[in-house]
Structure formats: C-alpha cells, structure tokens
Amino acid sequence: MSQTAQIRQAARELLQGKAVECVIGYERGTDGVNARPFFAYEAAEADRLIFDQTCTHDLAKYLLNRKGKSTAIVVKPCDSRAINLLLNESQIQRDKLHIIGVVCPGVVERRWGTPGAKQLNACQVCQQHTPVVYDTLVGQPVSEPAVADPYPDVAGMEAKPADERRTFWEEQFSRCLRCYACRQACPGCYCPECFAERLDPLWVGIRIAPGENEVWNTMRAFHLAGRCIGCYQCEQVCPVNIRLSLLNRKLEKDVLGMFHFQAGMDAESPPPFSTYQKDEKLGIGE
C-alpha cells in the first residue's frame, strides 16, 4: 500500500472513531504539482490527503493553534524533531496528539507550477529518514546513511574571510522585507509577542532597512541557537531567497560542537540554554 493510502486509512480510522477532532496533513495545491497543508475534520475528507516528494512543509507549527484539542498530524522525520522540541519546551501535550510518522526519502525544493527537480539541501545531508517519535509509522524503517559532513555549506561560509562574509550578509539582509515568513514558518518561533513587534519599549525599529533587517535576522538566529532543527522552512518560505539556513544552521552546528546537543532528538534532554553547569566555561576568561 502506498504511503498516501496508508495515511488516508489511518486518518479515516482516527476521525471515524473520534480519536481525534482533526488530522493535519497534506493535499494537492492549486498548481496541480505541489502539496499544501490540509486540515481534515471529517472522515470523508481523508481521501484528500497525499504524501509525496512535494510535501515540504513542517506541519508541527500548526499544533500551536490547536493546544488542548485532540489532533493527529502527519510528520516527516525532521518535523518529528519539531514535535519533540515543542514537547520539550512544554508547548504541546503528548496525550492530545496522534503522530502519523512517515519514513521519508527526502523532499524537493518547492517551485511554483513545476515539479521541483532538486532535492532540498536539508535532505541531501539527512541522517534521519525515520521519525524520532510516532504513534503510527507509514513505510518501512531504513538504515541511516553515515553523512560525513552535514554542514558543508556552513563550513564553506566559515572558511571565507570576515569582510567577505560581512558583504554577503549585508547584501542578503538588504533585500529582507521583514514579512516575517521565516518566523511564521519556524517551529521554534512561537513567542506570543515577538521582540520584533515589541513596541513599548521598542526593541527593533520598524524600518525595513539594512540596519534593522540585520538586527532582526541575527537576533532571531540567536533565539534559535540550540533549538533550530535544521528543517530549512525559513529558507523555503523567504520571498527574496535569503540564505537563512546558513545562519541558523551555523548556530545548530556550533551547539552540536560545544554541547553535543541536537534539538528535537528526544523530548527529555534539557536544552543547553535552559541548563547551567558550574564547570561550563566555553573559553570565557581563559
């Protein structure tokens, strides 16, 4: 049975048996090519669900809109890490959730109207093809490939001289529209009032201009240190193609190096920035 058929069957049973009120998954979008998020509330709607290589969205973010309501959700392995992140940070309740985990061969870059030909950067270095948490598994678990360097693009950036990096980011941020699509798509960004919209006192100016854009993007990146799961949603949704994953995954890489921690691998390990150990030095004052 195809993954789509298995997801439909699971969704139908969950809705029919009233185990959940809603199943969040994917359906075909209006370009006839790409998938889009879909919320099924009736068993009859289960047949609209699909799964294929265009299912790029991380649906876990939507769980924050359904706090306290019983929900089933279709997750890829990377999205399952987002669920662990949200569980770990006490944002969602496990007992209200039914996780339909999908064994994922990787998804493609979303290109409007044409089937994406290129596998998403994240998938090219993926080491997690089976979800880390699930109730129903769709597909057969596969043995994980050994990826020598999961951050080749970040390492390439690190190797460049500082002034070159500066010029690169200045140009990238100068395009930013501050539409906040990166934040809105990010499973780690859920503050009820974002610092960028805090008006009294004003934390970041409202100007859509290089200085403010730089503050916005770098502060958001720091807020995700040790929390970014490397899902690339930020980069996928950016309307002006800013290479946000390079910035956010740089911090992911640093946290992995310093604390041997990867966000979302389980729901229990305390995140490095919520813990303190007396012997932590991090080279400060040495």
Add this chain to the structure above:
Amino acid sequence: MRQFISKQNLISWLRQQMEARQLVAPTQVDDLILFRRIDRVDDVILQFQNTATSPKEWLFPKTETLFHVERKDGKAELIPAEIDGETVIFGLRPCDARGITMLDLPYLADPADTLYRQHRQKTVLVGLSCLTACPECFCESMGSGPEDTAALDIMFTEVRDGYLVQAITEKGRSLMPQALLSPAETVKPPAPETAPVPSEGITAKMRQAFDGPYWGRVADRCIHCNVCAYVCPTCYCFDVRDYTNKGSVERVRSWESCQSPGFTKIAGGHDPRANKGARMRQRFSHKLLYFPEQFGPLHCVGCGRCVRACPVNIDIREIMQDVQRMGAPK
C-alpha cells in the same frame, strides 16, 4: 501612430535616462529578478516574465521618513520630507502599472498623501507589454491585460530587432526623442491569453460570505506572514513610529499588513480581529468588497505574485471560485 525603436537605440535611450535621472529597472539579483536602481545599463534585463516583488516600493517605499521635528531657539520646527530628483521606472508589466492606479485611489484622494503625490509627480512610468502569460496570471479577469496602458507614460512592445513604441502621455512624449525612432513596419504581436477567474459579481457574493465558516477553514493553513501583502502591487497599509534622538524627532512609516498578529491591536491591548479567520477574511474582503465599495475597482490586478509566493498556497483565484459557488446565507 506606432513607432519603432531598435534595441540598440533603446539601450542608448536607457543610458540617457540613467544619466539624467534615477533609472529603476528589472535586474538579476542572485536567482531573483528585482526592480533596482541601475548604475550600468548592461544590468537591465529586457526579457523576463515578471519581477519577484512589485515595483510599488519605488512610489510607496518599504520605509520612508514623513517629517523631522527639530528644536530651534526654544521652538519646535516641523520639517516635512521632500522627494528629490526624478525617477524613470522601466520595464513595468501592465498589471503592475494598473496596480499604481490602485495606489492612486486612496493616496491621491483629497487630502492627498503628500509624499506619495511627490513620488508620483516625479516618476515616469515606462511599460513593457507581455508577450507570454504565466499560468498564474489572471490580469484579464481583473480589468487589466497584457497590453493595458493604465498609468503608463510610454509602452514598449518587443518585436523583431527592436520594440514598438507608444508614447501615451505628454510626459512620455517629451522624454522620447524622435531621432531614436522610425515608423513602425512590423505588426504588433498578438497578446497572450490569461486563464479566466470568476470576478464578475464577486463583491455582492463577498458580502454574503461574510459570516460563513469558510474563512476559518482557509485560515487553518495560513501562517500569517506578510508575504502576500508585501509582494502585492496594490496593498498599501503602513505602520508609523516616532524615533527620538536628543530632542529631535523623526516620524517614519513602514509597510505593515492585515495578516500580522498585532495589526489591529488598539490602546489597552484589545484586538478586534484577533482570530485567524477574521484576519484572513479581512484580506480578501478589502480586496474584493471594501475597496470596490469605496473606490470602484476590485483591489487586485491579477499579477499572480501572491499565488506564487504564498508559502501555503492561499490562492485568491481559488477563493474567488469558492465564494462564487457559495449559496446565499440561510
């Protein structure tokens, strides 16, 4: 009468414009095509579908200072911002130029927005008609079309070895030296067709759909970013903030959108449009109901940018179809 300009002469004309005033045109920025200020004529792109963001930012900038207040001899003096210099925007697609007529309606209505009026007076709009249509284009259903000349001063249409030239306004004619032109011998190529969208009668249907559960369902998948509003050639909302520095004050406005969570928050913290469905309904009601009721035309030109750019495929064409299909409320 239509005239012809060779490609070489068009490039010299662009160079003249660039030297005389600020030239803004489509150019390649990484893998995007964007309207940018041009410093080298070679950077102008002549063949493209459309730019990733609309050209509205050259008339309604993303961020703009409205005025300064300075303290002088114990008194406060208000210094309004002025727009210096002229701009030529080259390469506007007809839908985007039609979008400028939409910005005109609220911003030039009495009392006019002084900065917008200055931008408008000091900008020459030069169009490039469309020879192909994207699948997501629906300009013809929204009162525009691939050869629409609304708001344009000059329109170019690509033909073999050059362009047909149509100087539409006095401003356009004064900028187009006859020496660069010759009588047109080529016939105008046929305009492409765009896929129809049911826009007829949509305003009345939107009124009927106001209270339905539909908006909540669509809003389920909306992530409430501002992409649709910021790529849109007609959205015109902004936020205002004062910046103070040692006794001087600068008042700044920046783009803002009805989809952002705090947009309608009022003093005391109440938000009358707090839920997702209400915000979603606001976007489409403004475009298809309130704006036409207030100003006449539908507030969409069918450029298709929001359709392409929306991260979760909220598609205004589909919304119009759905609303048209809805029955009268019980």
